[in-house]
Structure formats: C-alpha cells, structure tokens
Amino acid sequence: MDQKSTTGALVPGQERKSASRAARRQFGWSLHRRVTALCVVVGAVLGLLAVGEALVANANRGHLDTLLTKTGPLRTDAESLPTALVNQQTAVRGYAVSGDRADLGPYNDGLAQEGILIGRMDSLLEDQPVIRRQLHLVRDQAAQWRADVAVPIINATASSGPGAGQALVDEQGRKQFDELRASTDRLQDLVLDLRNEVANKARSTGNTLVLLLILAAAVVILAGVALLISLNRVVIGPVTALAEQVRKVSRGEYQREITRTGPPELAQLAGDVDAMRQRIAADLAEVREARTRIEWVNSQLQKQAEELVRSNRDLEQFAYVASHDLQEPLRKVASFCQLLQRRYAGQLDERADQYIAFAVDGAQRMQRLINDLLAFSRIGRLTTGFTEVDLNQVMSDVAAQTEAAREYAGGELTWSGLPTVQGEEALLTNLLVNLVSNSLKFRRPDVPPRIRITARRVDGEWEISCEDNGIGIEPEFVDKIFVIFQRLHSKDAYPGTGIGLAIVKKIVEYHGGRIWVDLDVTEGTAIRFTLPVGVAADLPELAASAVPGQSGGPDGSPSGQTRDPEGRPGRTDDDSGEPDDPAVDGPGGPQTGGMKESVA
Known part of the structure; x- marks a missing residue:
C-alpha cells in the first residue's frame, strides 16, 4: 500500500522519520553517536593502558618476589657462611694447642651450619648458574681444606698430643684457608650484585606502573572534560533554551512557536513539544467553552443541592413536629x-x-x-457531646432496665471485658437495651434465654458482640432487620414496631461504627458492632482470659422495676396509662427489635 495520500502528504510515522532525517542533516551527528564514539575511543585507550599496566605489574610483582624471597635470604646466608668457616678454623687451632676434645665443639657446629647454609643457598640459585658455580667452588674448597689441614691436625693431636698437632699448623694451611675466604667474598659480591640488579628492575617497573596509572588518570580527566564540554554544547545549552521556551508556553503563551536546537534527539523533542503545544492550544479553546457550560451546570446543581438541603431539613423537622404534635x-x-x-x-x-x-x-x-x-x-439532633463512657457501668444500667423482662422469661444476662469508649452514655444505653430486649423477645419457648455481651479490640477499634440462644435469623433476612418498620413476623406472634434495630444502627453509625449479623454461630443470634477506640480516654486492654461478668439474671440482678396493679412486672412509659407486657416491651417502655421481625 502506498505510504502517501493522493495529495502527496506522508503518514504520521513517515513524517516522524523524515523529520528525524532532516534533523540529522541539519545538526550533524546524534547525541547517541557522539557519546558512543567518545566512549569507544576512551575505552580503547584505557584498555591498552590496562594491558600495559597488567604486564608491568606482573613483572614488578616478579621482581619484588625475587628480591624478598631469594636475594634477601641469599645475602644473609652468604654473610653467615664465612662465620661458619672461621669457627671451624679457630676450633681446630684451639684443639691443637689444648688437646681438649671439648674445643672441637665450634668446629662441629660450624661444619653443620655450613652444610645447612650451602644447601639452602643451592636451592635458591637454580636460575642463577654463575652464583651457583661460585657456591659449589666454596663448598669444594672448604671440603679440601678440611681434608688437607683440619682433619690431619685433629687426628695428630688425638693420637700424638698437642705438639704433633701444632707441628701441622703451617703457612700452607693458612694460605689455603685464605683462598677459601677469598672465594666466600666473591660469592658475597655476586649475591649483592644480583640483589642490586633485581632492586633496580623493581624500581624501574614500579616507576613505569606509576606512569601508566598517571596516563590512565589523565585520559579519564581529559575524557571527562571533553564529555562535559560536549554535553554543555549539545545538551545543556539546547535543553536550557528549550526549557525557557517551554516555561513561556506554560505561563500562557500557547501561540509561541518552539524552535528546534541541538542534536537530532533534542530537535525531535522540541518538535514533539511544539506539536503538544499546538494540541493544547486547540484543546484550550474547547476547554474554555466546556468550562462555561460546566459553570452554568454547577450553578444549577448548587441551586438544586441547596433546595435538597432545605427539603431534608424541612422533612426532618416535619417528622419531629408530626410525631411530637x-x-x-x-x-x-x-x-x-x-x-x-x-x-x-x-x-x-x-x-x-x-x-x-x-x-x-x-x-x-x-x-x-x-x-x-x-x-x-x-438521634444526632439533640446531643450533649461525647464523653468517656464505661460500658461496664452502662451494662449495669441495662441490667436494671431489663430485669423485669428477664425475670419474666427466666433469662440471664452476663458481660465481661467491656472497655471505656468515647460517646453519649444515653445513646449507648439505649443501643444495648434494644439489643438485650430483642434477645429476650425472640427467645426459644422451651429454653431460658442466655445473653452475653463481650468485646475485643480489632485493628484500632472495639468490636462488641451481643450473643443469645434464641430462635436465630435466616441468612436471607439479615439485610432487612436494620431497616425502619421492617418486620419478619406478624405483630400477634412478636409484638413491636419494627424500629428497634434501626435505632441501634443509627446510634452505631452516629458513633462512627458499623453493625452486622454474624451468621457463623451454632445457635441463636450474634449481633456485632464496632466503636472507635477513644482518643482522650485511657482504654483498658482486655484480659487474656474472660473475666466473669456481672449477672443480670435472677441470681441477684439489680432491682428497680415497677409492677402493675395486678402484681405483674411491668412499667407504664407510654401515655395511655396501661402497662405493657414485659415479655413484649420490657420495663423500659416499648423495646421493639427488628432483629427477627418480618415485613408485615
């Protein structure tokens, strides 16, 4: 397919390629090629210097090794060898004078030391044949001196006495020993010459290595300077100019054209930025038009929101006035x-x-x-402000308010480990009274109700549970029980208004918590809700094991209920003057609970 349209225009991809080629023709080498060429040249020079440094360093290491492990010990042994020979000569002469066998001790020690020194030096002179021949000459001359002079004197003294031994000490023996000493001096001179030669080579290779390192450092410095100059010319300068143009555009000069400068990459970048500027300028006109429309729509929405606020406030006031009037x-x-x-x-x-x-x-x-x-x-309208509320004290009030209903049903209320929270005590009391009253209302007919209130700390909030052994709730109804006026049973089966748990939910949400039904229980119902951990209060940590709670059951619960004229537990909190059934509404008035109420 042809890359050009009928008018001869290039497609966008082809346009970018053409622009890139034009930029290279205009501005020369690309930044990538320049940096690559510089790195290749510097790398090649440094590579050659590194090879030379490695060779020189290896030679220097060999010279230092020879100096430390060969010439040093050789020089020491060469200086010790004459001492061993002189000890032998002195001991032989002393023995010839005294005839005492003990005077031959230095002779034997010198002989042993001579053998050790010559053997050690011989092992270090494998690559030095001249010095090795001189060492062997000293060894042979020493052996010849002992055979010609030392041994005869020792034998004569031992067999014939000191006089016979002294008679063999003559000028010929001294002359032969002087030749031996001259040979040892020659050996020392050869070892010293070897040591000086190796030391000179080590110094030379060390100086060469330092020179190569200086050259490498100079190459690196020159490469850095060249790179800095190149970057300043082809990168920093053009980027600064481009940034200045972009800043002018960002200040609102959207019609200002951005010029292309620098290497092809930056020129291409400038072209892309200019294309973006053109698109922004084109879109800006649309945005301004859309902003005008949006401002008009926002003004209409603001009016509607204000109207909704007034309507909600009027509805809330109406509900309050209607229910009150x-x-x-x-x-x-x-x-x-x-x-x-x-x-x-x-x-x-x-x-x-x-x-x-x-x-x-x-x-x-x-x-x-x-x-x-x-x-x-x-709830939420008439507030006294949050204070520290001890839920254990609240449960004592709840136990007192529900005592008549619990005695009527033969039930038991226990609690343990409850914290101190931030909230309104009256609302929290109402919350727990509703939960306990629902548990009492929806009890099993053949089992006394057992209600337990517990708490635990989970992720920075208190999770409080109300569990009972009542009739329970089916999973499909859990979403309905917290809706106002929702019932799951007829009013004849379980009396109530269906608003109790709606009040509970509103109180929990007013305190910043959430409430739900836990279906993972073996029997009865478990309603759990959360309350934030108080900021100002010192909140107690729950004990590792449950602390036995106070009982609100028939075994000593706080009293305080009223009784109707017929002696039945009850309380007349409504305006009718008639007592309510404590099994239905409890002593605190109608404690309705949508916990198990159905949609009537």
Whole structure:
C-alpha cells in the first residue's frame, strides 16, 4: 500500500522519520553517536593502558618476589657462611694447642651450619648458574681444606698430643684457608650484585606502573572534560533554551512557536513539544467553552443541592413536629378508649367490647410507633457531646432496665471485658437495651434465654458482640432487620414496631461504627458492632482470659422495676396509662427489635 495520500502528504510515522532525517542533516551527528564514539575511543585507550599496566605489574610483582624471597635470604646466608668457616678454623687451632676434645665443639657446629647454609643457598640459585658455580667452588674448597689441614691436625693431636698437632699448623694451611675466604667474598659480591640488579628492575617497573596509572588518570580527566564540554554544547545549552521556551508556553503563551536546537534527539523533542503545544492550544479553546457550560451546570446543581438541603431539613423537622404534635390528640383518643373499656366492659354486647379493644390496641400501637419515630429522629439532633463512657457501668444500667423482662422469661444476662469508649452514655444505653430486649423477645419457648455481651479490640477499634440462644435469623433476612418498620413476623406472634434495630444502627453509625449479623454461630443470634477506640480516654486492654461478668439474671440482678396493679412486672412509659407486657416491651417502655421481625 502506498505510504502517501493522493495529495502527496506522508503518514504520521513517515513524517516522524523524515523529520528525524532532516534533523540529522541539519545538526550533524546524534547525541547517541557522539557519546558512543567518545566512549569507544576512551575505552580503547584505557584498555591498552590496562594491558600495559597488567604486564608491568606482573613483572614488578616478579621482581619484588625475587628480591624478598631469594636475594634477601641469599645475602644473609652468604654473610653467615664465612662465620661458619672461621669457627671451624679457630676450633681446630684451639684443639691443637689444648688437646681438649671439648674445643672441637665450634668446629662441629660450624661444619653443620655450613652444610645447612650451602644447601639452602643451592636451592635458591637454580636460575642463577654463575652464583651457583661460585657456591659449589666454596663448598669444594672448604671440603679440601678440611681434608688437607683440619682433619690431619685433629687426628695428630688425638693420637700424638698437642705438639704433633701444632707441628701441622703451617703457612700452607693458612694460605689455603685464605683462598677459601677469598672465594666466600666473591660469592658475597655476586649475591649483592644480583640483589642490586633485581632492586633496580623493581624500581624501574614500579616507576613505569606509576606512569601508566598517571596516563590512565589523565585520559579519564581529559575524557571527562571533553564529555562535559560536549554535553554543555549539545545538551545543556539546547535543553536550557528549550526549557525557557517551554516555561513561556506554560505561563500562557500557547501561540509561541518552539524552535528546534541541538542534536537530532533534542530537535525531535522540541518538535514533539511544539506539536503538544499546538494540541493544547486547540484543546484550550474547547476547554474554555466546556468550562462555561460546566459553570452554568454547577450553578444549577448548587441551586438544586441547596433546595435538597432545605427539603431534608424541612422533612426532618416535619417528622419531629408530626410525631411530637400527634401525642396530644392520640393521648385523648387512647384515654377515652380506655375509659370506655373500663366503664362499659361487660355492659354492651360482645361485638362492642371487641370494637373497643381494637380501638385501645390501635391507639397504644400508634403511641409506640410515634414514640419510636420521635426517638429515631432525635438521634444526632439533640446531643450533649461525647464523653468517656464505661460500658461496664452502662451494662449495669441495662441490667436494671431489663430485669423485669428477664425475670419474666427466666433469662440471664452476663458481660465481661467491656472497655471505656468515647460517646453519649444515653445513646449507648439505649443501643444495648434494644439489643438485650430483642434477645429476650425472640427467645426459644422451651429454653431460658442466655445473653452475653463481650468485646475485643480489632485493628484500632472495639468490636462488641451481643450473643443469645434464641430462635436465630435466616441468612436471607439479615439485610432487612436494620431497616425502619421492617418486620419478619406478624405483630400477634412478636409484638413491636419494627424500629428497634434501626435505632441501634443509627446510634452505631452516629458513633462512627458499623453493625452486622454474624451468621457463623451454632445457635441463636450474634449481633456485632464496632466503636472507635477513644482518643482522650485511657482504654483498658482486655484480659487474656474472660473475666466473669456481672449477672443480670435472677441470681441477684439489680432491682428497680415497677409492677402493675395486678402484681405483674411491668412499667407504664407510654401515655395511655396501661402497662405493657414485659415479655413484649420490657420495663423500659416499648423495646421493639427488628432483629427477627418480618415485613408485615
């Protein structure tokens, strides 16, 4: 397929390639090629210097090794050898004078030392034949002197006495020993010449190595200077100029064209930046137009948001006023219905008594609904501020408020390890009263209710659990129980308004926590909620083992309940004047719990 259009224009990829070739023709070598060439040249020079340094260093190391391990010991042994020979001569003369065998000790020691020194020097002179021949000459002359002079004197003295030995000490023997000493002096001179030669070579190779290192350092410095100059000319300067142009564009000069300078790479970069500038300038006009439209839309949304805020505030006020203002007429209806029930009960027919009972029940349920709705609307509106609240003390109040209902059901309430949190004590008390009341309400008919409140610290917050052995809840209903006025059973099976757990959820969220139903329990229901760890309070850590909690059951719970005229535990918290069934609503008024209530 042809790379050009019908008008002869190049495709974008072809345009970039053409621009790159044009930039190379205009600005010469690319930065990559320049840096590569410089690195190759410097690398080659440094490589040659490194090879030379390695060879010189190896030679220097060999000279130093010869100097330390050969010439040094050779010189020491060569200087010790004459001493060993002189000790032999002195001992022989002394023995010839005294005839004492003990005077031959230095002779034997010198002979042994001579053998050691000659053997050690011979092993170090394998690559030095001249010095080795001189060493062998000394060895042979020493052996000849002992055969011609020392041994005869020793034998004559031993057999014939000192006089015979002294008679053999003559000028010929001294002359032969002087020749031996001259040979040892020659050996020392040869060893010293070898040592000086090796030392001179070591100094020469060391100086050469230092020179090569200086040359390598000079090459590196020159390469660095050349690289710095090159970078300043082909990189730093063009980049600075390009940056200045880009800054002008960034300050709003979007119509300013960016010129191309420097090597091909930077020229191509300048072209790309200029293309981006053109796109930005084109998009900016669209953005300005879109901003105008967005500002108009935002103004409309702001008006709608303000209207929603006013509407929500009016609705909240309406709910509060409605529930509050309905109290007075409803109180009259309930009171007069109860008066009719008390005064005319049994005087009318059975159907009239049934109608009056329906009216009384409806009025009482309406009162409970209004009271719960009023309590729900007050959460978060009427606040006293957060303080440190000891949940153990709160549970003592909860136990007192629910004692009558627990005695009626034969239940037990225990708690342990509860912390001190930041919150409103009245709301937290209401929260726990609702949870305990729901557990008492939805109990099993054949098993006394057992309710346990525990807490543990998890990831910077307190997780508080309310567990019971009641009828439980099916998994498909867990999302409904915290919704206001949601019921899972009819009001005849489990009385209540269906707002209890909605109040619990609102209280928990008001304190910055969350609430859920834990389905991983073997029996009953486990409702868990979280509360943030207090900032200002010293929060106690939970004990490693559970501390036995206070019991709110029949075995000594705090008292404080009221009783109705018939002696049944109860409390008249509504305005009807009629006591509620403690098994239904508890001593604290209607403690409804949507925990197991169904949608009626």
